[in-house]
Amino acid sequence: MDFAFGQLAVLGSSLVLLCGLTLLWRRGSAAHIGAFAAQSVALAATVGLIAGFTGSRELWIVAALFLGLKGIVMPILLKRMERRFGRPRELDPYVNTATSLVIGGLLVVLAYIVIWPILDVSRLPTRAGMPLAMGLIFVSLFVIISRKKALTQVIGFLALENGIALLAALGTYGIPFIVEVGVFLDALMGFLVMQIVIYRIQETFESIDVEQLNRLSQ
Amino acid sequence: MRLTYVALVGAPLAAALLAAVVRPYRSWVGTAGALLSTLSLAAGLRLAGQGLGGVPPTWGPSELMRVDALSALLAVCVTFVAALAAWLGPGLGRDEHYTPAQARRYRTFSSLFAFTMLIAVTANNVAVMWVAVEATTIASALLIPLHVSKASVEASWKYILIGSVGIALAFVGTVLGYFDYVHMAGERESALNWTSLMAAAPSMHPRVMALAFVFIVIGYGTKAGLAPMHTWLPDAHAEAPAPLSAMMSGVLLAVALYAIIRWKVVVGLTVGSTLPDRLLLVLGLASLAVAALSLIGQRQYKRLLAYSSIEHTGLMCVGLGLGPLGTFAALLHLVNHAVAKGMMFLLSGRILDRYHTTGMGEVSGLLRAMPVTGGLFAAGMLALAGLPPFGIFFSKFALLRAGFVTGHPWLMAVVLVLLLVAVIAMLAQINRMLYGALPEGIRVGESHRWGLVPLALCVVLLVAFGFGGFGALQSLLDRAVEVISR
DSSP, X not given: OHHHHHHHHHHHHHHHHHHHHHHHHOOSHHHHHHHHHHHHHHHHHHXXXXXXXXXXXHHHHHHHHIIIIIIIXXXXXXHHHHHHHTOOOOOOXXXXXXXXXXXXXXXXXXXXXXXXXXXXXXXXXXXGGHHHHHHHHHHHHHHHHHOOBHHHHHHHHHHHHHHHHHHHHHHHSSOOHHHHHHHHHHHHHHHHHHHHHHHHHHHHHXXXXXXXXXXXXX | XXXXXXXXXXXXXXXXXXXXXXXXXOHHHHHHHHHHHHHHHHHHHHHHHHTTSSSOOEESGGGOEEOOHHHHHHHHHHHHHHHHXXXXXXXXXXXXXOOHHHXXXXXXXXXXXXXXHHHHHHBXXXXXXXXXXXXXXXXXXXXXXXXXXXXXXXXXXXXXXXXXXXXXXXXXXXXXXXXXXXXXXXXXXXXXXXXXXXXXXXXXXXXXXXXXXXHHHHHHHHHHTOTTXXXXXXXXXXHSOHHHHHHIIIIIHHHHHHHHHHHHHXXXXXXXXXXXXXXXXXXXXXXXXXXXXXXXXXXXXXXXXXXXXXXXXXXXXXXXXXXXXXXXXXXXXXXXXHHHHHHHHHHHHHHHHHHOOOBGGGOOOHHHHOHHHHHHHHHHHHHHHTOTTSHHHHHHHHHHHXXXXXXXXXXXXXXXXXXXXXXXXXXXXXXXXXXXXXXXXXXXXXXXXXXHHHHHHHHHHHHHXXXXXXXXXXXXXXXXXXXHTO
């Protein structure tokens, strides 16, 4: 039972990471938003699995929040932003797709190197998924750094948050509930503020290509 | 005691709600907010006075909030600069540059900003501290483009993106710390309390905590403006309205540094002090170097002040890596810097209002146009450069001494050279601003004269710190160092 649970958790984590890697090889905001939505659903499912196995009511609530907020509400808001900009084509990223994927793979390897030595601290059946979560964190950072469009950077940031949530769920079956609520509030408010700033960028620059944001470089 | 704490954090929250609710905006809202910020400052001072002896007071379920000497020190700095920004900020019924809507936005978010910083420094739970630090970004990001322009929108985007990503990395570190704790001591509500972590630290896993600390330092270091994660800082500080710059530079950086300090104590107990100290020395030195080189040939006075913030944060970071003596110097420096930078950014706002430019080349004859503002600005520059009799001279001196005592003479030599470069770069251009011909069309004479009183008070404080004034500050610093170097 423990073994099957662990395997399922790793499977869920792999799906979450795979959606993150999708950000690297797909172009176009629609595909990115879809990948983020799918990732959030996979994350919610993984957390739900852990909730079911441990019988923790709080984790069920967390899973439901992930599904509702990140799986449904945020993708809808992102879609609305994308429609308003009316330019679905992704600009050439700083790093091309093939190289990006290679770097993404290397980052996952790096995550294994970083996390592997500390895994024996834990005896939870889910711990084998932790390197995948760390891999997603690294890959998301790379997405934020290497992509030019503000919308893509926001999606990269949301994926980074998913990676951290996954890490906490796998490593410790979630963080204390009161903290979880605070983190959710922050994530939501942060997202809304980013949205406002992006709309401002669009109004003042008439584009959301951050390459144009180079007035302040001294 | 409980009532004092409620006043400390409740007053700015009340000010924010008041400003958000009263529509249309009235100038009495600003006055009320300023009075509330003063109440918060008084509460902070009272807590600092009471926190000097005995067990630190705690509040809330499973000791969620806790005020020890270090928290009290930071709380006093935050409330002091917040009060300055509230009394001298827009929305008091005398500004021609701000619409009522802008004034309301300023009042709401700057008070929220102060509130989140106060929660961050008084939270016992390190995850609550994290939530509060993240909230500081949210509260302040929308204030940077108070005057919408391409530059301010760009600065705001850089700030919120880089800041949020950095803080997210700090959360990875927090999760790793929790991961280690839970597998050793089991799950419980108070697991993320700093006091619980401290108690458990000696038996936690060095490998996990070392990894956690790297994430923590990079994460909060981004927010503290440490190089190489500092890229958002000069833009945000230069483009934000002056009172917000004062709060960001004077105390936000210090709050981020505070978060690093809290974790450093825990990690130090687990892995020994060598690794954390080295990490802080390297980052501090890198920040000093980046700041010193960027200060050379800087043409805008607000950016000059912003790079100077990186310089001073880097210096504090070096101090924190030099044992108890260095920690004392770093905390003394933190207090001095909060007062000096808060004052300087507010003065830069007055200069900007008069000259309508941030270019140092276009500002001249400052002493003729605004004698008091110019004089205070010069005094502040000298204080930041670290000349006697100002307090920063003594904190720098104490820091260098700590370096020599702990056996880092070469490191201190490098620090000294970088500091000299920074001083020369800063003072090289101040003469041209102060003297010279008055540009055409610039009005002569001070405006809002009463607003100079609090700023002059800052200079008095800086000199008093220099003469070792205030035994209370001294003992508060001593207690804070005790908290850190247990």
